[in-house]
Amino acid sequence: MRSYQRVLKKTGIDQMTMLYAKTQHGVTIQTLKDLIRLEPDTVELWDDVKWNKVVSWIGNYEPKDMIDITLRNGEIISCTGDHRIPINDQNVPIPASRLKVGDILMYSILPDERWKANHLKTLC
Numbered sequence: 001m002r003s004y005q006r007v008l009k010k011t012g013i014d015q016m017t018m019l020y021a022k023t024q025h026g027v028t029i030q031t032l033k034d035l036i037r038l039e040p041d042t043v044e045l046w047d048d049v050k051w052n053k054v055v056s057w058i059g060n061y062e063p064k065d066m067i068d069i070t071l072r073n074g075e076i077i078s079c080t081g082d083h084r085i086p087i088n089d090q091n092v093p094i095p096a097s098r099l100k101v102g103d104i105l106m107y108s109i110l111p112d113e114r115w116k117a118n119h120l121k122t123l124c
Helices: 113-118
Strands: 018-023 028-033 044-046 051-053 066-070 076-080
Touching: none
Parallel strands: none
Antiparallel strands: 018 028, 018 044, 044 051, 066 076
16 A cells, blocks of 8 residues: 655645545545555545546645644644635635634535535534
């Protein structure tokens, strides 16, 4: 089994981030940590419009500027400060380090009806 570090360099997201993924086992919610154990070409990730094939996993061995974003429901998102986060009143995603209390994160329409119930998150 391959070993990967805490953060993916390209996206700057924590290994415990839950992602909507399509694998050989079907559509599921899995942690990044679990997904990177699979071969990249067997994984697709949902981007709010379509499924995207993973090309490769890139480990960041010395992540800098890690921040925790606490949502109103208590969920915590860990990412790098330069990770781009879409919010409702902006046309383009902003760096996570620029989020303010009260910002409303854009939600994603999920491909599976079972997961749609809790998709709108607000920063506390």
